[in-house]
């Protein structure tokens with residue numbers, strides 16, 4: 001894919017992620033037993049989630065449609081080492097467009113230097129583009145702005161304030 005070629009050095013793609021033990025694929029139910037929730041807990045609070053809670057939410061997402069959770073598995077240890085979620089929304093504006101959001105990007109902090117963050121973000125970004133999205137947005141902490149900038153994301157001055165109401 002062309003988008004990654006300019007931004008990844010050495011050049012890696014989702015089909016050729018640099019190491020033979022790295023696999024990028026959609027989330028599966030069996031990932032509950034492969035440390036999926038433990039990875040998410042490196043991003044924020046996850047709380048107590050039973051296997052049946054996990055399965056229920058997995059099927060809720062499947063039923064709702066528009067959720068694309070992509071994970072990275074280390075096939076040597078059979079553990080999930082990264083995850084990111086693409087959420088699509090249907091719109092009337094822009095001629096019934098699809099709008100995408102990038103959420104819950106996390107990579108196991110013991111796998112630094114393998115460009116897994118770039119790999120996972122570029123994979124879902126490419127997916128958003130293939131799905132015909134007219135834009136993809138994300139919220140992130142200040143210290144991650146440079147990282148997302150290297151992947152083509154831009155602040156839109158006057159138009160990119162993130163506001164929040166927490167319940």
Ligand code: 16G
Pocket residue numbers: 043044045102103104105106138139140141
């Ligand atoms: C970051 C994440 C967001 C996640 C949130 C959790 C990205 C690009 N952004 O903003 O998706 O839901 O952190 O933090 O991954 P919270 O628990 O404070 O809502």
